[in-house]
Amino acid sequence: MRRVAIVSEHASPIAQAGSVDSGGQNVYVAQVARQLAAQGYAVDVFTRLDNAQLPRELEWGKGLRIIHVPAGPARYLPKEDMLPYMDQFGEFMLGYFGKCSHSYDLIHANFFMSAMAALPVARQFGIPLAVTFHALGRVRRQHQAEADKFPDSRFEIEDGIVRSADRIIAECPQDRRDLIELYGADPDHISMVPCGFDPQEMWPMEREPVRASLGWDPNAFYILQLGRMVPRKGVDNVIRGLSRLRKQYSVDARLCIVGGNTTAPSEESTPELARLKSIAREEGVLDFVEFTGRRGRSQLRRYYCASDVFATTPWYEPFGITPVEAMACARPVVGSDTGGIRYTVVDGVTGFLVPPKDPDALAERLARLALDRGLSARMGKAGAQRADQLFSWRCVGTQLANVFEGLYESSMAPVPARHWGAETRLTA
Structure with a gap:
């Protein structure tokens, strides 16, 4: 041995x-x-x-x-x-x-x-x-x-x-x-x-039942951001992208942010939270952003599957496991054109690649998915196949x-x- x-x-x-x-x-x-x-x-x-x-x-x-x-x-x-x-x-x-x-x-x-x-x-x-x-x-x-x-x-x-x-x-x-x-x-x-990713943890589920279990609006377009809440992860960029998506493309979009030091985040326990809430307030979308805090591994699949799209726009990312997990749950990914995300996400096939720190480009790609649910479904299916084959x-x-x-x-x-x-x- x-x-x-x-x-x-x-x-x-x-x-x-x-x-x-x-x-x-x-x-x-x-x-x-x-x-x-x-x-x-x-x-x-x-x-x-x-x-x-x-x-x-x-x-x-x-x-x-x-x-x-x-x-x-x-x-x-x-x-x-x-x-x-x-x-x-x-x-x-x-x-x-x-x-x-x-x-x-x-x-x-x-x-x-x-x-x-x-x-x-x-x-x-x-x-x-x-x-x-x-x-x-x-x-x-x-x-x-x-x-x-x-x-x-x-x-x-x-x-x-x-x-x-x-x-x-x-x-x-x-x-x-x-x-x-x-x-x-x-x-x-x-x-x-x-x-x-672990196929015993991540696999596709029907969106409607799991969305209902989270108390999410059944008709809204939900963006998921999941990961550590630190500046380089670019969560602020996703918040600004949400604002543009709502204002410029008239999409009834919501953003769920999963991550933080505790399951009930506060600005004291998670310092980055205060900055992100301030940005959401300035952008006029604070009411459409849900900060859920940290969630256990066993709960993450529900969030991936309840969302319409997974967004991750870090400044850089050596690999990035969360885009692969989202793909395994048959959700399209809009991610930064950098590092490992450039490798895992096939632009135009399993999602879209966008420049980091560019909320306008992010909003435009999100709008494509929100306004073309067929495209979204095809990309989600292609992502699941790629994850199963390679990751x-x-x-x-x-x-x-x-x-x-x-x-x-x-x-x-x-x-x-x-x-x-x-x-x-x-x-x-």
Whole structure:
């Protein structure tokens, strides 16, 4: 039996997705761990201890464990504040690997800090290291400028990881290009494996009954925005698009925004909420915007299926799981022409791609769907077919397992595939 260590310093698979630092990476880590376990791997997920009440080791299912790593205070920390504790994270892993009764065949690090902590462990014990970045510092800085709270040292750390990792997992073609063009990654050491959706969670439902269960107007045109409530997600742009859709195209449109730090959001618990409500008020659409707060995974399908269209217009998006989930629920997607959304959404077939920060373009595409329900239905059906063919977590797990098996076999070869220098520790 192969044993894999998945490292995800800030994104625990048991965290509630939808808050400021809990989102797609949490879902990714949870699903990849489950899929590998289902294929017969023994999987340990190493994640930072952020609650003193959590056990050091948690049996999470057959072949699945979560190891809570003491690194910094045992409470929530923004991921931007975790960098000083990554040496501590790595030292714990070194000790754990050295003392445990079993050996690991591969380490899969998620995010640059996880790779930073895991690299010395991989080299000391001769274990292949695969890295999924989920977001790249230079890309983030391009789009967020001074709002990016990570230090410049992140760039040098990522450069070292790109040079040293045995395999880099790119999530979409744009991610692969960025790794090559911005980091000088060797194309031969990159494998592209996307994110996915769970067919047991997401599938089409009849709109009318589920809309009634949410208390939505049966005749209105509903736009859904779902995800973390942070500025880069472009929720403000969707609000402005709603305003133009109502005023310029006379569409009786409503917007439901799912996300936030709590199930009953307040401006205190979710700071971004105050800004978004102010924008909705200025645009004259506050009465047509519903801020539902965070919802559990089991509830999300109802929101996707009750809506007419899913809209997501982030400034940038390394991949974006929510558009795939919306497609799996047979809903057309209008999304930013950037990153992973450019890969998952086929413009004019499964939805539309629009420039970020362009509410006029967004409103025009939404109006097309609102005024042509046949087009909307065709796009929804095409999206469901594309999701089923390319983006199920089972398919993702199989692709990753193939990559990992190739790495393991290469590591067993008499001649190492790559030469590593003596120094493998990366510092902030």
